Amino acid sequence: MAVILFLNRKGCDIQAARRCVAYKKVNRGMIRADIHSGMSRYQPTLDWIDSQHDRMVGLVSRWAGMNTGSANVAGLEAFTADLVADFEPVGGDCGLVALAPCVSIDSGGVERQRALAPAVRITKRGDAGLRVFLGIHMDTVYGADHPFQSVKQIDANTLNGPGVADAKGGLAVMLVALEALERSGLADGLGWEVLVNTDEEIGSPGSLGLLQQCAKRNHVGLVFEPTHPDGTLVGARGGSGNYTAVIRGKPAHVGRDFGQGRSAIDAMAVMITALSSLNESVAGAVVNVGRVEGGGPLNVVPDLAICRFNVRAVDAAAQGAIEESVERVVDGVRQRDGVTVELHGGWTSPPKPMDGPTGVLFDHVAACGRDLGLSIRWEPTGGVCDGNKLAAAGLATVDSLGPRGGRIHSGDEYLLLDSLTERAKLSALLLMKLATGELAWRGE
Template sequence: MAALSALERSVTERIDGAAMLAQVEAWGAINSGTRNLAGLATMATRLADAAAALPGDIRLVDPVPVDSIGGDGRRIMLDHGRHLVVTVRPDVATRLLFVGHMDTVYGVDHPFQHLTWRPDGALVGPGVTDMKGGLAVMLAALTAVEADGGAAGIGYDILINADEETGSLSSSALIAELAAGKLAALGYEPALADGTLAGARGGTGNFSIVVRGRSAHAGRNPEDGRNAVVAASDLAVRLAAARAPMLGVNPARIDGGGPNNMVPDLAVLRVNFRPRDAEAIAQGRAILDETVATIAGEHDVGIDLHGSFNRPPKPIDAGAERLFALVGRAGADLGLTIGRRDTGGVCDGNNVAAAGVPVVDTMGVRGGAIHSSDEFLLVDSLVERAALSAVTILRLAKGGLA
């Protein structure tokens, strides 16, 4: 702690762990699954109330329309919640971006709805780590920095979107807009339980592939049919066989079929791609197009593609290296060891990096078992990670990425 400046010590001493924990408990009691629009609206109101402590303009931004393919092969529109944006000192030349999400993976009908305490003092609950704890960290750090005047030389935007867990399809344009021209960005996905941060990330692409065959009687004239389920299955097997070290391919689901005595004329194959770099995206798209054409010809079926590579890979470039180094030094001066590990997981940090902005996207709490009914938050990390963010922000305000 001796390496901290007087201002940094003053700011970190302002961080109120009890208040942060109370926020997490209150927010964790609100179901805000991505499709729960009422719950998301409640969360947005609570978050706006918390952000009112900052000297900025608060607004809710409508989601961009997003469509999907249903199990019947038809295009449907998806509903999303509104996204919260806070803008502070927009006319200042040096500006930062802070990103988080209010949605969770736990829908209204998910059995995991309540908070409990483990014997070791960890808080277990839906979204407490991913990322309602992270949102508490973000807002506490910024509130403490603003209270001591440490951020007067910078401006910033906060984006808390409502659809990160399903790919940020209704907010990706907003992320790109807010990222433009920023010096750096901090995201509040959780760190690992030991505090390790995510480094480079792979990308992702999600596709729904509609296969249309021809129905026929399975006993009388099956040769007149074109089996869409068989074609979709063949397509899934061939795509899975095309995986490579830099390109993951996961055929995840086939919808379709019908009565046993009928050749099925419709199937929808869902496939996830995980490219590790830009070249792998091109490779994945070429494999997809070529395999679809082959299957369409061999099985005499029609095939329509829906989807995209919606999150590009996030490499660690020179700017990101400098930002990680700054975070590491801030951690060391707080008595923390800040490790880093590359991951195949994706988040809004991928989108921010694609806009050319250095980002560290796991500045949130320590915890684990996210996306499961055992999700837990290590409560002592609330103050710890808020202090890490606060010192990082103060140093960005003072010296940039130097």
Template sequence: MIKALRNFLVEHESEMFELLESLVRINSYSGNKAGVDKVVDVLDATMKDMGFSTCRHAQPETGDNLVAWNQARSDNPGALLIGHMDTVFPPEMGFDRFDREGNEIHGPGTYDMKGGIVAGIFALKALDAAGLLEGRPVACLFNSDEEIGSPNSRELVMEEARKSAFCFVMEGSGLNGEIVTGRKGRIVFNLEVQGKAAHAGHCGFPKPSAILEMAHQIVAMEALNDPEAGTSLNVGLTEGGVGPNTVSASAKARVETRFVNKENGDKVWAAIETIAAAPKTEGTSCKLEIITSRPPMVTNDSILALHDLVAEAGADLGLPVKGTFRGGGSDANIVAQVGIPVLDGMGPAGGKLHTQDEYLAADSMVKRTLLAAVSIHRALDKYQ
């Protein structure tokens, strides 16, 4: 079985990179609906050519979402593979290359995560060619808005997860074989401060400056960082005021906090609300608005059991597999809330994601796709 899967992938390696290039050369920035929809077109045709049924979920603002499933999936829970089509690179950024330098294939989304989408598709192609998908329920979900928190695909992710026995999120693996067994939760919010405009030269005191109160808020909120508890908070963007001769009437900050479990998330958010409710500058007030959030993916026994299955497959293939915890979020955070076993980082390796130096390690494509195929096969045996 392993030999047949490996031979198929080696023989079709060039096709894997051809599909990857076709996807990478389409700009699919989260805000570029037309571009993301072109990726949907390619994947829709690809899955139909494989004999899968598809359903395109139209979205008015972000790109459409696509679900594909084989006939066996209609009645039984089985494997769910998830890959997001959007990237963080807008067209005007000019990062539109696809080229190879040694073992590194550079381009927007090569690693995060169009390479993982290709790996998932070809893992299924290899299983099908070996006669190992007959009667085995499989579904794929390709969503369009993961990089902005999956606001429009979240319910669809959960719906498909509830129909499944286990899930592999095909984000890229680490260069040393790391797959993800846990992720931090995240809240991104706006902090708005209202003060009162006045002439800076003859304003009375205490001065109702929104910027002054924003400074107090920033210091107090940044003090919530707790590395030992795994809680972080970062004020990443601020704006406000008119000029140096005017007391600012308003100020705004974009903030994020990350946490390892729900308890810590509830604790830090309660502290944020307490700080905002008690401004230190007379004549000012504060308002909080959550922009996006993700629950934590908390490592549990079912996740560890699925990890052990993949690690055993890796040992049989001579490939490293190491469970790891990542601070960044993904759709695995959402799947984990449903309660089915889920692993992330099942795609090929690479690095420098979210930068113009993003790359995929070319020699990992066949290896990690083979690992995904064997893991899907064994997990279907275990969980079906």
């Protein structure tokens, strides 16, 4: 039976409490001491994290004030210089890793390559028996010309700014959690690898290969995307893919040779109708035609149309079904006389199920939450992140270990400041308990 002592923080002898029992703060002014929890070895480190609140707010404010839109290579490189310096306290080997260029189809139907800014990779104790991957992105959805560029504090606990939650707050949580592990004196048995990529908000086309390598080299994945405002983690994630169909027909003068033309726009209209109908016929899947281009002068039969669409699937079965259906729709349009269709793209993020090892990892996180007085729950989402790619490559991953916040991808994006230390303690405790073996990881 656990013996619970409630001590007034001012009145109690904290050192004595630390010597004889583990204790933790349950709310302002109160200390709960639990003789059986075994938290004493972690408590000094958790207390240190509490002392880092102002520093974390300062880091996030400075970082969010620097524009790191995914296409702003100069901005991302400037940010990287700051980031590398800010991560110095964790030690390890730090380097930049070039990303493969981003390939896209322009409005002329031609493939274009665009350079991406390099990612930051830091590794420490890579030969340890248990290795943890920690990742988050530095890029945001707000480009250099976006009106949302500055950070402002809305009230005592709320910061508004571009990327404060998604994901510069997560960067600060990851940094302080790792620093805490390194300061704890418990880190010897645990190796880690950090990857901060620059292209997550465009689907990580250039860092996919790096993420897959990281998944192979490590045993556990921690990703610091924001958690829900109430602290609920993201459990299972659906999958997502992006396609571009380039449809070519045959031009002709509308007045003189209309019958000789083959309209790419007519063919695209048939394709869109068929794609949209998949929303009714394929269970667990969504198709959204998000952008169309094509045509020119109104007296010319259009010979080029471009149709860009996003597909979603709740699980692998729905992914297979929707993939097959999209191919069938495209093949149907290819049967039209004088029309060709090139289909580019595919699944950028496969669905991320709550399978066995991932479930064990979530249970570990929840156990750490209980030690900290946090009730950790999770729920599924249709949104995707790099956690999908890591899971698809075989790494058990919890991917919403960042701070609490909301309205991400909008000018109202906010971060709840008290969650910075709260979530840093959660991840630090998980890391320390994995390092000491108190939480076992047998590669479930």
